Amino acid sequence: MPEEPKTERGRRTRERIVASAAKLIERRGVEATGLDQVLAEAGASKSQLYHYFADKQALVRAVIAWQTAAIVDGVAERLERIDSWAGLEAWFDTLVAYQQAMDCHVGCPIGSLAAELADTDEAARQDLALSFGTWAGQLRTMLDRFRERGLLGPDTDTEQSAYAVLATIQGGLLLAKTTRDPERLRIALIAAGGYLRSLAPAPER
C-alpha cells in the first residue's frame, strides 16, 4: 500500500507534505495536528497523502526521519570541528543563543516527538531511539577526539559520557521551553561541560 514516488513531481509532492507535517507537528504535537491542516499547509489533497503514506503513523515516521536528518546532520557538521574546551563551550553558546532567538519555543523536535510517542507508538519509539543513538554517536566521536588529545582521561567511557551530555541537553531544552528562560539551558550545559572537565586527566585539573 505505501508507495514510493516514481517521478520527480511525485517526489516533490511527498517532500512538501512531509515538510509541512514536520512544521506543524513541531509546533502543536502529533495528536494535535490534523491531516487536513497538513494538506492545507502543503497545498495538497487527501489522495496525494494516501498515495504516498499508508496512514498517519507512516507520515509521522517520515517526519521523524526528516527531523533526524535535519538536526543530526546539521549538528554533525558542527561537532566535527570541535577539538577544545573553548570550542565545545562555543557550541553550547550557539545552542543557547538559538533558543533565545526562538523565544524558547520548539526546543528539540526529536525530544518533543520522543516525549509524546515513546509510550504510544512502538515503531516511532524505535525510530527515535535510533535518532538519539546516532546523535550520541556523533558526540562520542567528538569525545574520542578529546580523549586522543589528552583533554579527557585515557579510561573515559566516551559512549556513556556522550549519552550523559545528550540527556543534559534534552533536559535543559525542556526546562527552557517550560520556563521560557534560555538561562535554564545554559545552566544545564555548564553542568555538562563541568562534568566532562571533571573527567580530564589528573594533571590537567
Next chain:
Amino acid sequence: MPEEPKTERGRRTRERIVASAAKLIERRGVEATGLDQVLAEAGASKSQLYHYFADKQALVRAVIAWQTAAIVDGVAERLERIDSWAGLEAWFDTLVAYQQAMDCHVGCPIGSLAAELADTDEAARQDLALSFGTWAGQLRTMLDRFRERGLLGPDTDTEQSAYAVLATIQGGLLLAKTTRDPERLRIALIAAGGYLRSLAPAPER
C-alpha cells in the same frame, strides 16, 4: 462556571475524575485522552465532569496540580534526609530502580506534560514552570545543606546547580523512556553527581 465541590460526596467525585484523568494522561498524553475515556474510568458522567470543571483545559490543570502534589511532595520527604554524597547516590539508585521496575514507561509525568503543553497551553505552561520551580527549590534546599556541611564550595550557586540536576534527571528520563533502557538514566545521574562533586571545595577533591 467552574465550581468547587460543596459536599463530601462531590469532593470524592471530583477527586475520582482527576485521578482517572491523571492516570490516562500519564500513559497516553493529553490530546490522546478523551473525556469519555476519563469518565468511563472514573465511573462518572459528563454532567459531573462539567459540574466541577469549566472545560478540558481546566481538568488538565487540575491533573497538573495533582501530579505536582504527588511527585514533588513525595520527593521532598526523601530529599530532606539526604546529607551526604552516598545518600544522594542512594536516591539516584532509587530513581533508576523505579524506572527499571516500570520498564521505563511513564518517566516523569510533569516532564511529559511540559513537553506536550508548553507550546500550546500557556496557563498549563505556567503551572508546570511553577512545578519545576518548587521541585528545583527542594533540590536547592538539599544542596544548601551540602554547602553548609562543606561538601560544596562556599561560593556554589545552589539554585543554578539545582536546576542543572533537575535538567539532567528530566533528560535522563526522556532518554530512558525512548530507548527503554534505565541505564541511560543511570548514566545521566552519574554525570549530575560528578558535576556536583566537581563543585566540592578544593581540599576535598
Next chain:
DNA sequence: CAAGAATTGGACTGATCGGTCCACTCTAAA
C-alpha cells in the same frame, strides 16, 4: 498521437471529539 501508468482533486463516510442541556435523585435543614 495513442496508451498506460503515475498523480491529483475533493466529495464522502462512520467514528469520535469536546461540550450542552434537562430531567432526575439525593441530602440536609426547616
Next chain:
DNA sequence: TTTAGAGTGGACCGATCAGTCCAATTCTTG
C-alpha cells in the same frame, strides 16, 4: 414532610477526525 440546592445520568449536538473512493488530469514512452 416540604423544599431548595447539590449532585447525577445520559441523550444529544455540531465540528472534526482519519481514512475511502473514483473520476479527472498529467506524464512518459513507444
